[in-house]
Amino acid sequence: MSPHEMDDELTHDERTMFAALSREREPGRLLEERTVRALRERGVLHAPAGAGRRVLRFPAAWISGAVAAGIALFLGGLATGQYLGARHASEMVSAVQRQDAQTAALLVQQTGTAYVQALSRLSQVSDTTRGTNRQGGEVAQQMLRQAASEVVRINPNDPVASGILAVFDRAGAARTPAQRDSAGRQSVVWF
Amino acid sequence: MRIETAPVTDQALAEALQQRGDERAFRDLYARHTPRLFQVVLRVLGGSEHDAEDVVQETWIRATEKLDGFRWEAAFGTWLTGIGLNVARQLLRKRGRWVEMDDAPEPWRPPPNDGDRIDLERAIALLPAGYRTVLVLHDVEGYRHEEIGEMLGIAPGTSKSQLFNARRSLRLALEPAKGRTHEPA
Numbered sequence: 001m002s003p004h005e006m007d008d009e010l011t012h013d014e015r016t017m018f019a020a021l022s023r024e025r026e027p028g029r030l031l032e033e034r035t036v037r038a039l040r041e042r043g044v045l046h047a048p049a050g051a052g053r054r055v056l057r058f059p060a061a062w063i064s065g066a067v068a069a070g071i072a073l074f075l076g077g078l079a080t081g082q083y084l085g086a087r088h089a090s091e092m093v094s095a096v097q098r099q100d101a102q103t104a105a106l107l108v109q110q111t112g113t114a115y116v117q118a119l120s121r122l123s124q125v126s127d128t129t130r131g132t133n134r135q136g137g138e139v140a141q142q143m144l145r146q147a148a149s150e151v152v153r154i155n156p157n158d159p160v161a162s163g164i165l166a167v168f169d170r171a172g173a174a175r176t177p178a179q180r181d182s183a184g185r186q187s188v189v190w191f
Numbered sequence: 192m193r194i195e196t197a198p199v200t201d202q203a204l205a206e207a208l209q210q211r212g213d214e215r216a217f218r219d220l221y222a223r224h225t226p227r228l229f230q231v232v233l234r235v236l237g238g239s240e241h242d243a244e245d246v247v248q249e250t251w252i253r254a255t256e257k258l259d260g261f262r263w264e265a266a267f268g269t270w271l272t273g274i275g276l277n278v279a280r281q282l283l284r285k286r287g288r289w290v291e292m293d294d295a296p297e298p299w300r301p302p303p304n305d306g307d308r309i310d311l312e313r314a315i316a317l318l319p320a321g322y323r324t325v326l327v328l329h330d331v332e333g334y335r336h337e338e339i340g341e342m343l344g345i346a347p348g349t350s351k352s353q354l355f356n357a358r359r360s361l362r363l364a365l366e367p368a369k370g371r372t373h374e375p376a
Contacts, residue, residue, distance in 0.1 A: 008355065010330065017311045018330050024226035025233060027244050032221055035248045036214065044255045046212035 115143060141168075201267040209258050221251065224268050228275050234327045235279045237316045246282060250275040272332075273342040276324065280343070283320045292321045292345050292353055314364040322357035329354050 010018065039045040122136040145168045151161035199219065207216035225247060232250075233243040253274050261270055283289035315323055324343065328334045329350070336347040336354075343350070 008358065010358070021311065021331055023230060023332070025230040026226055027229045027240070027247060031244050031247060032218070032225070035221065035251050036217070038248060038252060039217065039255060040214075042252070044212060044252075045208075045214045045217055047214055 115140075202263055205258055205261075205267065208255065217255070220267075224271055225251075227268060228271055231272055231327060231332060232275050232279050234312075234315060234331065235276065235320070235324050236283070237320070237323065238312075242282060246275060246278045249278045253278065269334075269338065269342075276328075276342050280320075280324075289320050292325075292343070292349050309364065311361075311365065314361055317364055318357055318360055321353055322360055325350055325353040326357040326361065330358075 036045060040047070119136075119140050122140070144164065148161040148164040148168070151158050152165060155161070201220065201223070204213075204216040204220045207213040208220065228250060229243055229247050232246045233240060236242050236246065250271065254271055257274070261267075280289055309317075315326065318326065325339060328339045328342070329336070334342070336350040339345075339350040340347040345353075
């Protein structure tokens with residue numbers, strides 16, 4: 001092929017077609033980041049100072065206001081917490097106290113029932129065991145007197161308890177010294 | 192009054208990149224030259240965007256490594272395109288699609304034509320890689336045969352003969368199929 005033969009020129013239409021072709025084209029968006037990363041890994045690139053960080057600058061007045069608002073918010077939260085905590089604690093104490101009173105009343109009821117049942121049982125066996133019967137009776141009286149004392153302590157104007165204690169006092173004064181000594185030797189078993 | 196500021200030159204950006212590893216300078220250079228580089232490489236590779244992106248990335252890596260040796264006697268874009276062409280050629284050679292250039296025509300058959308005209312972009316993509324490269328550089332990008340010879344490491348005369356064969360093949364691919372069968376170029 002001679003140089004003359006190779007010297008063919010583009011036609012006008014062909015030139016127009018070539019001129020219409022795009023000269024630039026954007027690659028995928030990730031290519032730049034991929035390339036930058038590869039160059040960083042090779043130590044060619046160093047990230048610019050502050051890259052990836054945003055430095056925010058605030059005026060002094062804005063900072064003061066923000067600090068004051070923060071303190072107010074903190075103190076408000078603290079006071080609210082204390083109020084709620086105190087209210088909760090007093091409610092807890094009241095509940096415990098209520099629960100204690102209910103428990104004590106239930107205990108009185110249970111032990112009172114047991115006391116009466118024990119006396120009933122004692123009366124059934126009184127014919128065969130005389131000594132034990134007498135001892136049981138004394139214990140029952142002591143318990144009755146102690147119970148009456150406690151009821152008077154709860155309610156000093158309670159007429160029934162006051163009457164029981166008065167009867168015990170009169171009976172005690174009427175005893176002979178020998179009977180009092182005998183009573184002092186009683187071995188009372190407390191449960 | 193509006194004050195125009197002179198754009199930072201490629202050389203100033205390249206120096207910032209070289210001396211300080213300045214990432215912003217690199218991104219500026221990348222933004223300026225990548226769209227053109229990508230389009231050239233894409234055409235040379237025959238339209239594979241994925242391959243073209245890989246080639247562009249590798250081109251920038253090699254360019255930053257060789258920046259010390261660049262004397263600024265040619266335009267930065269031309270130098271970068273030369274590197275990109277070498278990377279693309281290596282990829283094509285690796286895949287067995289690159290035949291070393293000489294004055295002899297490459298074996299090539301025009302595509303089977305079903306009567307419809309194909310557009311220029313498609314016709315270029317169907318050319319053999321060597322023809323396509325020279326045609327893209329000369330007729331699309333406007334490089335002279337001496338520049339093409341330097342970029343591809345071939346004689347200017349070889350570039351001319353490649354272009355001649357490329358144009359002839361292109362015309363065959365573009366002409367309507369009037370009784371044309373598969374015949375070698």
